[in-house]
Amino acid sequence: MAVEMLERADEGQLVPDPSRWAVEVRGLRKRFVTRQGLPVGWGFGNAHWIISSLLKYRQKREWKQAVDGVDLKVERGEVFGLLGPNGAGKTTLLKCLATLLSVDEGEAYVNGYSVRTQPDEVRLSMNLVGSGHWAAFDWGMTVVQNLHFFGALYGLSRSERSERIEHTLERLGLTARAKDTPMTLSAGERQRMLLAKGFMIRTPVFFLDEPTVGLDPDGAREVHEFITRELIGGSGTSGILTTHRMDEAEALCSRIAIMNRGRVVACGTPLELKRLVGERSVLEVRAVSVPREVVGEVRALPGVRAAALAPVGDESLEESLRVHCEDVEAIGRRVVGMLERAGAEVRSLESQDPTLEDAFIALTDRRLA
Ligand SMILES: Nc1ncnc2c1ncn2[C@@H]1O[C@H](COP(=O)(O)OP(=O)(O)O)[C@@H](O)[C@H]1O
Numbered sequence: 001m002a003v004e005m006l007e008r009a010d011e012g013q014l015v016p017d018p019s020r021w022a023v024e025v026r027g028l029r030k031r032f033v034t035r036q037g038l039p040v041g042w043g044f045g046n047a048h049w050i051i052s053s054l055l056k057y058r059q060k061r062e063w064k065q066a067v068d069g070v071d072l073k074v075e076r077g078e079v080f081g082l083l084g085p086n087g088a089g090k091t092t093l094l095k096c097l098a099t100l101l102s103v104d105e106g107e108a109y110v111n112g113y114s115v116r117t118q119p120d121e122v123r124l125s126m127n128l129v130g131s132g133h134w135a136a137f138d139w140g141m142t143v144v145q146n147l148h149f150f151g152a153l154y155g156l157s158r159s160e161r162s163e164r165i166e167h168t169l170e171r172l173g174l175t176a177r178a179k180d181t182p183m184t185l186s187a188g189e190r191q192r193m194l195l196a197k198g199f200m201i202r203t204p205v206f207f208l209d210e211p212t213v214g215l216d217p218d219g220a221r222e223v224h225e226f227i228t229r230e231l232i233g234g235s236g237t238s239g240i241l242t243t244h245r246m247d248e249a250e251a252l253c254s255r256i257a258i259m260n261r262g263r264v265v266a267c268g269t270p271l272e273l274k275r276l277v278g279e280r281s282v283l284e285v286r287a288v289s290v291p292r293e294v295v296g297e298v299r300a301l302p303g304v305r306a307a308a309l310a311p312v313g314d315e316s317l318e319e320s321l322r323v324h325c326e327d328v329e330a331i332g333r334r335v336v337g338m339l340e341r342a343g344a345e346v347r348s349l350e351s352q353d354p355t356l357e358d359a360f361i362a363l364t365d366r367r368l369a
Pocket residue numbers: 032033034064065066084085086087088089090091092093
């Protein structure tokens with residue numbers, strides 16, 4: 001079903017159509033060298049390279065395929081979500097689209113420009129707001145001075161800069177910190193400052209990489225409101241937002257691609273994706289000290305389609321086991337019995353509607369957390 005839902009680009013050569021698509025990606029691949037062979041840092045400087053060249057030493061390289069053949073299209077005016085766990089390849093994909101990384105294979109167009117052959121045009125068309133890139137600030141200048149500096153780099157006049165900075169800081173709840181240096185801000189405030197820097201510059205396409213990382217629930221809500229009002233609310237911009245939080249993807253994105261291990265495993269509206277779970281119900285069991293092998297046993301029960309375990313978070317020791325099954329009551333009783341026999345302490349049991357995470361579980365047997 002996932003394959004059916006996957007929206008494939010048209011066969012043949014990809015011809016960009018920027019009037020309809022803000023971003024078009026076809027067969028994009030990117031891999032990293034993770035090991036060069038000989039150990040590095042053994043104290044001889046270039047000796048390792050010279051010796052290996054002289055001895056024609058065959059280095060055993062290792063690769064990590066971070067993006068493994070991604071196809072997607074982002075419509076004009078749409079906020080498109082990339083939802084996947086850590087390491088799925090979301091940031092790497094955005095960096096390729098932002099021309100910060102070269103592409104190994106495939107092609108991508110941003111605002112109609114090729115990331116391979118028109119990188120300057122791509123850079124003028126888009127704006128990437130990363131997460132935790134706090135080194136991007138001058139720590140000796142105040143928040144406002146930093147923003148003026150970046151605005152000037154983009155060629156904004158002083159009056160344009162002042163107006164946009166004031167507006168953006170107010171919308172992000174940072175006005176009170178305008179005259180402070182980044183050093184004195186909390187992690188959440190710094191993340192908002194990063195967003196302010198990105199949102200101050202208006203480009204046809206934006207890329208937001210995990211925009212609410214490090215924010216508390218109130219901070220995250222402010223950022224969501226800001227994105228909804230300023231970016232989705234009719235400004236004509238389009239973009240891609242990455243997240244590992246299903247609530248964020250659902251709140252902000254009209255369509256979502258679920259990514260796992262470098263691939264898009266499904267793509268559609270939140271509703272279409274949730275339908276991947278099918279007619280089955282979802283049973284959530286909260287328990288403490290769940291032995292890992294029980295999850296496999298639950299998955300093997302007749303009537304169970306998928307099961308996956310993840311910590312609840314929030315410093316709680318509880319874990320949450322989500323089970324996709326036909327008959328919640330019967331399976332619930334059996335699962336509780338299995339968990340208790342295995343030494344787990346069951347705290348609660350509940351039947352729930354499928355979430356976007358359940359779509360991910362149905363496709364991968366893994367949790368997003
Ligand atoms: N510069 C790099 N060198 C080697 N491996 C990398 C590099 N950047 C990312 N990776 C690896 O590529 C995979 C995808 O990473 P990333 O795109 O950051 O995932 P995500 O943003 O979805 O968490 C991960 O396994 C990561 O360890």
